[in-house]
Amino acid sequence: MKKFEKGKMVPVPSMAIIPERDMDSPPVLECIHLGIEFGGLKAVDDFNFVIGKTEIAGLIGPNGAGKTTVFNLLTKVYNPTHGSIMLDGIDTTGKTTVQVCKMGIARTFQNIRLFSNMTVEENVRVGLHNQVKYSTLSGVLRLPPYWKQEKVFHDRAMELLSIFDMQDMAGLYAGNLPYGAQRRLEIVRALATNPKLLLLDEPAAGMNPNETAELMENIVKIRDTFGIAVLLIEHDMKLVMGICEGICVLNFGKIIAKGTAEEIQSNPEVIKAYLGNNSMEG
Amino acid sequence: MSKLKKNASGFKLNHYLTYIVVTAAFLAVTFMNQGGILNKKMQGLLVPVCCYIIMALSLNLTVGIMGELSLGHAGFMSLGAFTGVVVSQSLVDTVPNEAVRLCISILFGAVIAAVAGFLIGLPVLRLRGDYLAIVTLAFGEIIMDIINCLIVGHDSKGVHIIFNFKGDKSVADLNLLEGGKAIIKGAQGAVGTKTISTFFAGFVMIMITLFIVQNFIRSRTGRAVIAIRDNRIAAESMGVNVMKYKMIAFVISTTLAGVAGVLYGLNFTGITAVKFNFNTSILVLVFVVLGGLGNMLGSIIAATVLYILPEALRQFSDYRMLIYAIVLILVMLATNNPQLKALLQKINPFNKKKEGGAVQ
Ligand SMILES: Nc1ncnc2c1ncn2[C@@H]1O[C@H](COP(=O)(O)OP(=O)(O)OP(=O)(O)O)[C@@H](O)[C@H]1O
Ligand SMILES: [Mg+2]
Numbered sequence: 001m002k003k004f005e006k007g008k009m010v011p012v013p014s015m016a017i018i019p020e021r022d023m024d025s026p027p028v029l030e031c032i033h034l035g036i037e038f039g040g041l042k043a044v045d046d047f048n049f050v051i052g053k054t055e056i057a058g059l060i061g062p063n064g065a066g067k068t069t070v071f072n073l074l075t076k077v078y079n080p081t082h083g084s085i086m087l088d089g090i091d092t093t094g095k096t097t098v099q100v101c102k103m104g105i106a107r108t109f110q111n112i113r114l115f116s117n118m119t120v121e122e123n124v125r126v127g128l129h130n131q132v133k134y135s136t137l138s139g140v141l142r143l144p145p146y147w148k149q150e151k152v153f154h155d156r157a158m159e160l161l162s163i164f165d166m167q168d169m170a171g172l173y174a175g176n177l178p179y180g181a182q183r184r185l186e187i188v189r190a191l192a193t194n195p196k197l198l199l200l201d202e203p204a205a206g207m208n209p210n211e212t213a214e215l216m217e218n219i220v221k222i223r224d225t226f227g228i229a230v231l232l233i234e235h236d237m238k239l240v241m242g243i244c245e246g247i248c249v250l251n252f253g254k255i256i257a258k259g260t261a262e263e264i265q266s267n268p269e270v271i272k273a274y275l276g277n278n279s280m281e282g
Numbered sequence: 283m284s285k286l287k288k289n290a291s292g293f294k295l296n297h298y299l300t301y302i303v304v305t306a307a308f309l310a311v312t313f314m315n316q317g318g319i320l321n322k323k324m325q326g327l328l329v330p331v332c333c334y335i336i337m338a339l340s341l342n343l344t345v346g347i348m349g350e351l352s353l354g355h356a357g358f359m360s361l362g363a364f365t366g367v368v369v370s371q372s373l374v375d376t377v378p379n380e381a382v383r384l385c386i387s388i389l390f391g392a393v394i395a396a397v398a399g400f401l402i403g404l405p406v407l408r409l410r411g412d413y414l415a416i417v418t419l420a421f422g423e424i425i426m427d428i429i430n431c432l433i434v435g436h437d438s439k440g441v442h443i444i445f446n447f448k449g450d451k452s453v454a455d456l457n458l459l460e461g462g463k464a465i466i467k468g469a470q471g472a473v474g475t476k477t478i479s480t481f482f483a484g485f486v487m488i489m490i491t492l493f494i495v496q497n498f499i500r501s502r503t504g505r506a507v508i509a510i511r512d513n514r515i516a517a518e519s520m521g522v523n524v525m526k527y528k529m530i531a532f533v534i535s536t537t538l539a540g541v542a543g544v545l546y547g548l549n550f551t552g553i554t555a556v557k558f559n560f561n562t563s564i565l566v567l568v569f570v571v572l573g574g575l576g577n578m579l580g581s582i583i584a585a586t587v588l589y590i591l592p593e594a595l596r597q598f599s600d601y602r603m604l605i606y607a608i609v610l611i612l613v614m615l616a617t618n619n620p621q622l623k624a625l626l627q628k629i630n631p632f633n634k635k636k637e638g639g640a641v642q
Contacts, residue, residue, distance in 0.1 A: 101521035139501025
């Protein structure tokens with residue numbers, strides 16, 4: 001029998017905020033003491049964060065703060081060395097990238113990772129991989145399930161592409177698309193996996209102000225139509241402050257502030273971190 | 283924008299074009315043969331060419347579509363060939379109809395090659411990196427050594443197999459009953475095989491292979507495999523199980539190599555395991571790379587031209603290799619596509635960026 005001794009007390013994550021409308025549902029994401037070390041470098045340290053069921057949340061911070069690393073932890077590209085991640089109340093410890101995708105996390109990549117030798121539509125079809133199914137044998141022999149489900153693939157892909165008015169690009173090779181369209185296609189492909197939580201890594205990078213404004217509207221529209229939560233990393237402060245509800249600021253792997261847009265903007269720690277890197281652009 | 287546009291209908295045309303080209307070539311060669319244009323030597327090449335075309339298509343699935351290197355594909359061909367010979371020779375009396383016997387042999391050869399592919403894939407395909415190349419290379423050599431030690435015979439009681447690892451056994455040790463015969467005699471290979479492969483059978487198997495490979499590529503499973511090749515991390519993030527889909531593609535590939543082997547083994551009265559050595563694996567890889575990675579019609583053309591050419595050029599013995607080299611270069615220029623460059627980049631040991639660093 002293990003004996004428990006009376007000893008030192010430590011604080012547990014608190015001060016989590018979620019939108020009032022999500023109060024009655026369990027949070028879609030809960031990170032508890034999440035952390036990872038790369039050979040001594042604490043890229044993410046004691047990351048505690050909660051996202052409501054239909055919240056648009058923001059993750060900001062100077063370059064190299066560890067934002068993308070948080071995404072890689074959430075999607076199990078890296079395994080956390082500390083802490084745990086609860087997705088919709090279920091612990092994801094020990095799960096693989098594929099399993100957490102099936103559990104409802106989808107992401108886009110900072111450095112675009114499209115299937116560039118495939119067409120736009122085929123990229124979305126890969127996103128639909130676990131939504132629409134038929135056996136390999138049906139595919140090779142072109143049995144009835146093949147024809148039926150390929151039609152479903154096509155219809156669903158077109159429907160998703162219509163979010164960004166990209167239907168007429170369906171036959172183009174993804175690698176040949178203009179930059180902004182590639183970013184939008186990544187979002188569509190992620191949405192195709194039917195996520196509960198959509199992770200967007202710098203979705204507005206490389207976009208002009210018009211495109212960014214349109215993207216802002218579309219992110220809100222996506223949240224409204226699908227009723228999902230969005231966590232986005234972005235350097236464009238106009239976008240972040242414009243649409244994000246809960247915002248978390250990282251610096252050197254640690255959270256230096258959490259709160260609403262107003263609270264973040266007036267937080268002296270945040271201002272210091274950004275002025276130190278003189279990069280609070282946008 | 284129209285320059286960039288490569289719409290689905292163009293792709294479809296290419297899809298059917300391959301069947302049409304193969305059928306037309308088959309009919310043309312058949313007429314030429316009946317018209318007596320082909321000499322004995324050329325006639326002898328017909329079935330082997332079909333086998334190498336199937337091999338090239340099969341390897342293209344692994345190298346071009348899956349993006350992994352196999353350096354021992356001839357090993358799976360060898361398995362198919364010797365399985366086919368044993369099955370066919372054992373059934374000579376029970377199944378006198380040659381076409382039926384060929385089908386049964388192909389079935390057995392395919393299954394054995396599939397099992398071998400699965401067993402190799404099981405430990406290797408879960409690893410990241412070019413381990414498949416190393417393991418298949420070893421597999422090809424090991425299979426050659428094992429078959430070199432194999433003594434197989436058949437009599438009224440069934441098939442007898444012994445392994446001659448120490449070199450002290452011979453056909454006599456099989457203790458065959460009256461009327462029994464040896465099928466494989468160790469390093470001497472298969473002997474006295476009844477040749478039942480035909481050009482028509484070769485053509486049919488090419489068409490079936492094409493049908494399987496092309497439909498596979500354009501199915502949900504094939505898309506998953508190509509997605510993994512294009513971007514493994516993105517594919518995983520979309521919920522695509524890397525190990526599973528690589529395994530499916532690889533097993534289909536080895537199965538087809540087994541089929542090619544059966545056709546090949548049953549085309550000669552005698553074959554040895556040495557025939558399926560590293561050089562044969564590389565020869566097929568050359569067909570695939572020069573025909574274009576992922577390009578099935580390219581594989582067929584490259585396999586045909588590059589297999590027949592050295593034979594056809596024998597009369598110009600002095601210039602033979604010169605012409606062969608020029609053709610190699612021409613084919614390479616013609617098929618110099620982006621995927622080829624990507625593969626070369628992957629093979630190049632000095633080019634080890636990307637992998638390992640942070641995932642952005
Ligand atoms: N696989 C890895 N191995 C070693 N160090 C890593 C690895 N991945 C990330 N890091 C380090 O972790 C730190 C955080 O990197 P990360 O990519 O998360 O930053 P970021 O906040 O996304 O920055 P940016 O705004 O430039 O995208 C960096 O110092 C980086 O070098
Ligand atoms: Mg980043």
